[in-house]
Amino acid sequence: MTSSAYATVNLNAVRHNIQVIRKRAQGARVMSVIKANAYGHGLKRIIPALTEVDGVAVARVDEGVVCRLGGFIRPITVLEGFICKDELLKVQKHDLNVVIHDWHQLELLKQCQIEKPLSVWLKVDTGMNRLGFAPEEFAEVYNFLSHYPGIRQPISLMTHLSSADLLDRPETHQQIATFKKLTDGLPGDKSIANSAGVIAWSEALSDWIRPGIMLYGVSPFAHKTGEELGLRPVMTLHSSLISVKKIQPGQRVGYAGTWECNEPTVLGIVAIGYGDGYSRYAVNGTPVLVNQIPATLVGRVSMDMIGVNLGLHSTARAGDPVTLWGEGLPVENIARYANTIPYTLLCGVTQRVVIKTTQV
Ligand SMILES: *Cc1c(COP(=O)(O)O)cnc(C)c1O
Numbered sequence: 001m002t003s004s005a006y007a008t009v010n011l012n013a014v015r016h017n018i019q020v021i022r023k024r025a026q027g028a029r030v031m032s033v034i035k036a037n038a039y040g041h042g043l044k045r046i047i048p049a050l051t052e053v054d055g056v057a058v059a060r061v062d063e064g065v066v067c068r069l070g071g072f073i074r075p076i077t078v079l080e081g082f083i084c085k086d087e088l089l090k091v092q093k094h095d096l097n098v099v100i101h102d103w104h105q106l107e108l109l110k111q112c113q114i115e116k117p118l119s120v121w122l123k124v125d126t127g128m129n130r131l132g133f134a135p136e137e138f139a140e141v142y143n144f145l146s147h148y149p150g151i152r153q154p155i156s157l158m159t160h161l162s163s164a165d166l167l168d169r170p171e172t173h174q175q176i177a178t179f180k181k182l183t184d185g186l187p188g189d190k191s192i193a194n195s196a197g198v199i200a201w202s203e204a205l206s207d208w209i210r211p212g213i214m215l216y217g218v219s220p221f222a223h224k225t226g227e228e229l230g231l232r233p234v235m236t237l238h239s240s241l242i243s244v245k246k247i248q249p250g251q252r253v254g255y256a257g258t259w260e261c262n263e264p265t266v267l268g269i270v271a272i273g274y275g276d277g278y279s280r281y282a283v284n285g286t287p288v289l290v291n292q293i294p295a296t297l298v299g300r301v302s303m304d305m306i307g308v309n310l311g312l313h314s315t316a317r318a319g320d321p322v323t324l325w326g327e328g329l330p331v332e333n334i335a336r337y338a339n340t341i342p343y344t345l346l347c348g349v350t351q352r353v354v355i356k357t358t359q360v
Helices: 011-025 035-039 043-049 061-069 085-093 103-111 135-147 171-183 195-200 331-337 342-347
Strands: 006-010 029-033 055-058 076-078 097-100 120-123 156-158 235-247 265-270 287-290 293-298 306-309 321-325 354-358
Touching: 006 011, 011 029, 011 043, 011 195, 011 354, 035 043, 035 342, 043 061, 055 061, 061 076, 061 085, 085 103, 097 103, 103 135, 120 135, 135 171, 156 171, 265 287, 265 321, 287 306, 287 331, 321 331, 331 342
Parallel strands: 006 354, 029 055, 055 076, 076 097, 097 120, 120 156
Antiparallel strands: 006 235, 235 265, 235 321, 265 306, 287 293, 287 321, 293 306
8 A cells, every 4th residue: 555646557558559550550650759758658668568669759869869778779760850969969879860840950960070871851841830841941951951961861751730630620631732742752751640640631641650649548639538549548647545534515625615515425535636747727526536436526636635525425445546547537538627638647747656567
């Protein structure tokens, strides 16, 4: 028994989700996205479960270095590329592939001697207006990179979809059409789809797909859970009841008394709070499982604790197990109650939460 919150990360669920991704990929190679400490699951913990993927993608150079030193031997792509000479050197030293998205990076290439051939993805901004060259700039950059000494040929080509999780919007068709118009007939590998692209936009499937959230068993869509897509949740967040007591009508719970009891019931206090990464924005009524039985959050989330309404006839006792999200309680639903997306909940689990690896 422990009064601390902990999380389990199930590597068999990762392996299962990779199989689901493969089936959907229709032969495309899979670059699993493991940026931000593998979406909060732990980069080094996840890597051993990635034997069936063709490559990985991270956001930052240093994350790529961790993957390489952690023993990952297939292609590692740094989605934000390098931003200084030092990073360009690290990229070469650790054999990382990089995304080229800004003129600044071309200047750095000119300033540095490239010792080992560098594999690059040229990124086109087809409408997201985050990273990438504008379609009008594409030809110039493409010509530069496809003749530049030290760059492995042919160069690869990518774009990113801004709204693939929204099924009724025209932007995605436009983005894919813009990308295809620029790149059709060019020799390098191409990549468009994130998880939502893989699931909902078959025209976005190309040589490589870049699923992230799916790998962790979570849906990219607001209207569907991962389970409904055949995925298994990888992370489950657990804690325990540390106090159980009866409360009466008129009593209020938590800071500012935002929840008022209207019939006699049993209140449980759970050792989880925003200090663990449980969102302070979760509202009254957010589902929680106590002994696998549904209960609801009542009152404001504190740093270390929450209140839960267990119902008048509850037999729960201090020490009993509580599930906050994961197996049996989709994190997608919790995100809805906290007015956020599951990505932020998974990434937001804090240092205090001990993560245990399981394979069930
Ligand atoms: C994060 C990211 C992905 C993965 O997105 P998911 O929605 O988690 O599948 C793919 N491509 C790029 C460029 C990204 O930044």
